[in-house]
Amino acid sequence: MSFLKNRSHNRTQLSRASQTARPNLEGLEDRLALTGITHPLATPFGHYETKGTALNLGVATRDLNRDNLVLDGQADWFKFQTKGTGAYNDRVFIQSNSGGANLELRIYDAKGNLVGGVGDRAVDYDSVRLVNQPAGVYYAKVTGKDGATAISYQIHVSAPVAIGAKDDQFKHNDTAFGSTGIGYAGPKGLAINGQLPRGDEDWYSFRIAAAAGPGSRVLVNAPLAWKNGLNLEVYDSQGKLVDATSGGSGVHAVSIDGKGAGKYYVHIFTDGNVGAGAYKLTVTAKTALTQPFVAKPQSAAKPQAQTVAPSPFAQIPNVAIRQLVQQYMADGQLSREDWIQQGGILDTVENDGVVTSSEFSSLQWVVNNSSNLDGPNAAAAGSSPVMMYNYVSNLIGKLVNGDAANAIYQGQTLGNLAVGSSATQLGLLVNKWFLGLDRPTAAKDTTYMPATNNPLFGPNGPLLSDINQGDAGDCYFLSSAGTILSSQLTPGSGATSYFSVYDPMTASNPSGLYIDNGDGTWTVRFYYQSQSTGTWVPDYVTVDQFFATSGTGNNMDWEYANGYVAFSNTALPLWVPLLEKAYAQENASARWVSPFNSTYVNSYNNIGGAYNGNQALMQISGQDGYLNTTNLSNVTFQEIVAGYQGGVGVVFGTSSNPTADPTKSDINKSIPIVSDHDYMMIGFNVTNQTIQLRNPWGVNNASGTYDSTNPPADPNETYLLIDATIEFLQANFNGYYHLNPQLITS
Numbered sequence: 001m002s003f004l005k006n007r008s009h010n011r012t013q014l015s016r017a018s019q020t021a022r023p024n025l026e027g028l029e030d031r032l033a034l035t036g037i038t039h040p041l042a043t044p045f046g047h048y049e050t051k052g053t054a055l056n057l058g059v060a061t062r063d064l065n066r067d068n069l070v071l072d073g074q075a076d077w078f079k080f081q082t083k084g085t086g087a088y089n090d091r092v093f094i095q096s097n098s099g100g101a102n103l104e105l106r107i108y109d110a111k112g113n114l115v116g117g118v119g120d121r122a123v124d125y126d127s128v129r130l131v132n133q134p135a136g137v138y139y140a141k142v143t144g145k146d147g148a149t150a151i152s153y154q155i156h157v158s159a160p161v162a163i164g165a166k167d168d169q170f171k172h173n174d175t176a177f178g179s180t181g182i183g184y185a186g187p188k189g190l191a192i193n194g195q196l197p198r199g200d201e202d203w204y205s206f207r208i209a210a211a212a213g214p215g216s217r218v219l220v221n222a223p224l225a226w227k228n229g230l231n232l233e234v235y236d237s238q239g240k241l242v243d244a245t246s247g248g249s250g251v252h253a254v255s256i257d258g259k260g261a262g263k264y265y266v267h268i269f270t271d272g273n274v275g276a277g278a279y280k281l282t283v284t285a286k287t288a289l290t291q292p293f294v295a296k297p298q299s300a301a302k303p304q305a306q307t308v309a310p311s312p313f314a315q316i317p318n319v320a321i322r323q324l325v326q327q328y329m330a331d332g333q334l335s336r337e338d339w340i341q342q343g344g345i346l347d348t349v350e351n352d353g354v355v356t357s358s359e360f361s362s363l364q365w366v367v368n369n370s371s372n373l374d375g376p377n378a379a380a381a382g383s384s385p386v387m388m389y390n391y392v393s394n395l396i397g398k399l400v401n402g403d404a405a406n407a408i409y410q411g412q413t414l415g416n417l418a419v420g421s422s423a424t425q426l427g428l429l430v431n432k433w434f435l436g437l438d439r440p441t442a443a444k445d446t447t448y449m450p451a452t453n454n455p456l457f458g459p460n461g462p463l464l465s466d467i468n469q470g471d472a473g474d475c476y477f478l479s480s481a482g483t484i485l486s487s488q489l490t491p492g493s494g495a496t497s498y499f500s501v502y503d504p505m506t507a508s509n510p511s512g513l514y515i516d517n518g519d520g521t522w523t524v525r526f527y528y529q530s531q532s533t534g535t536w537v538p539d540y541v542t543v544d545q546f547f548a549t550s551g552t553g554n555n556m557d558w559e560y561a562n563g564y565v566a567f568s569n570t571a572l573p574l575w576v577p578l579l580e581k582a583y584a585q586e587n588a589s590a591r592w593v594s595p596f597n598s599t600y601v602n603s604y605n606n607i608g609g610a611y612n613g614n615q616a617l618m619q620i621s622g623q624d625g626y627l628n629t630t631n632l633s634n635v636t637f638q639e640i641v642a643g644y645q646g647g648v649g650v651v652f653g654t655s656s657n658p659t660a661d662p663t664k665s666d667i668n669k670s671i672p673i674v675s676d677h678d679y680m681m682i683g684f685n686v687t688n689q690t691i692q693l694r695n696p697w698g699v700n701n702a703s704g705t706y707d708s709t710n711p712p713a714d715p716n717e718t719y720l721l722i723d724a725t726i727e728f729l730q731a732n733f734n735g736y737y738h739l740n741p742q743l744i745t746s
Helices: 026-032 319-331 336-340 345-350 357-368 390-401 423-434 475-489 575-587 613-621 637-646 726-732
Strands: 055-059 064-071 076-082 091-096 103-109 114-118 125-129 136-144 151-157 180-184 190-196 202-208 217-221 230-236 241-247 251-255 262-270 277-284 370-373 386-389 447-450 514-516 521-529 536-544 546-552 555-558 626-629 651-654 678-685 690-694 721-725 733-739
Touching: 055 064, 064 076, 064 136, 091 103, 091 136, 103 125, 114 125, 136 151, 180 190, 190 202, 190 262, 202 319, 217 230, 230 251, 241 251, 262 277, 262 319, 319 345, 319 357, 336 345, 336 390, 336 423, 345 357, 345 423, 357 370, 357 390, 370 390, 386 390, 390 423, 390 521, 390 536, 423 536, 475 575, 475 613, 475 637, 475 651, 475 678, 521 575, 521 613, 536 575, 613 626, 613 651, 613 733, 637 678, 637 733, 721 726, 726 733
Parallel strands: 055 076, 180 202, 370 386
Antiparallel strands: 064 151, 076 136, 091 125, 091 151, 103 114, 103 136, 190 277, 202 262, 217 251, 217 277, 230 241, 230 262, 447 546, 514 521, 521 536, 546 555, 626 733, 651 678, 651 733, 678 690, 690 721
């Protein structure tokens, strides 16, 4: 499937590869928003009648809706939580379905203080605004005016935008890849409320389980007619335009009558840089939601006994999970959102409060019988019918089958999933593997803050100048990343672009380490060496866009990668701090063997000195055959250059007492370097027979490095860049991390 961002082009085929998908938070919000749960029509009198028995609507990081409610007692109480300060349009509203019946609404904060109330008008609709109300827990009390009961109604909470958001409550669903999944469409219709600010565009995705019948459509409705040139487009899973409509009307519809089972995309935008306001999206598919796989009938010309091969999904013991897998496989795969979205597989398991034996064995069957695909045309391996992208299979495998990193979550004991595990434990495992919420333990007095406005890469792509080591002792890791980057930046090198975004749907940039989940999280790939085959195989971890900072008030600095630069600088790219953060989280899985007896803990402190350059080169690239040479006396310039050009890069480590360490009083300070420190090789000079090195400390003043062309007066600062002769390397370095010479081809 491909989509094109430029809306002025021909809309019959969109190219998503040309889009710049921006991070957002809506994907993780989807599984937190418990939409669609109804208040039973036949509940005992007085159900949810007190604050203590309030129905918990969940976390309002996106709009919450409850319909089919009936005021069957003196009062109905609801509880919800917000994650941001309320704005003018954030509110709680009630709507009567009883033709003018009077309802009263009161909103209270967690301490019982009245926020506001309505109900003095004989109208079907009224609301209490949450403007300037801080993030926290709130209670809504619904009563009938003058004691009226048996009133049918619905309640809606408009979610205050979470911290770091820039536009509407779905934030950056501005691309097809970052689309907000709204689930399976059926005869009753999927409905969702959106907001289209100035210059924004919204993408949604939905599924239908079988061919849609007459009356099936995608409808956008605004209470007040839009005069800003609204556009509605619907695409199939291959990026082919189904139909489009545009104009200054408040109602737009696209028919999906006759469209087959699968995934579809909705694109809503306006002409020009104008705002359109609030709208409601409804998707109706008049088709059955179950059994999307229908056996083809035998030819009537040759009547014979009908035999139908048993469905492989029949082996899934839990009926609910079996039906979900069948539905989600209508488009040929189980996606990340199929697992974690509201109403998805894991959410369904959570609903009964405990992981039952049939649920657990069903999850194991799906995970262990899945084949992986890494591109749009990749064939499934083996005969298994279930296909998942490799990263999805890897993450759900860690959640279901266990992983060493499951022992601890946010510093507290967690453990592997098992029969009898609580819904809370399952939810935390989802948080850990799919939402990146198990952030590494950071230094004391640091604070995690969101960097949701920073780009992944700068305008010129990933640069060596982006690497600025902070408080983690991971010079070996950042130097490995730097030398790999330098080799792919070398003109004509043909080096693989590891520091790029991999799109599994289009298989673009297959070597890219980053997968943009479109919800403010990134899945990052590393490699570990298989004990059975010796090969390096991919492994994945998810990180969010919160990073450790230090300082006070508005003067907060990056604590680790991007070291010591003002956190308020939104121009700083995230590719290095995301990579470092993911490295700390990956370390907790204990798949790598540390030569320094480091503990396998999700902590910035524990990646300090945990591995060496040759290990990190393989962990990042998956390329085998790297060695550590501790005696450089016989190393030649030609060998170093051959290793650099033939592999993914080279790293050098200084000795404990280099002759050029400026902190020592009795040494040569002409080319000052740091002891027990790793430097990245970034090139070479054939004419001068020198190796070009760079300090991963970068150019930040707090790091104590400077460009040798403009040395400062401080004798304790060190060179950022070094043109090292072989003699200089032999005198000051005892670590040479490089490709095995036997693997270098001429």
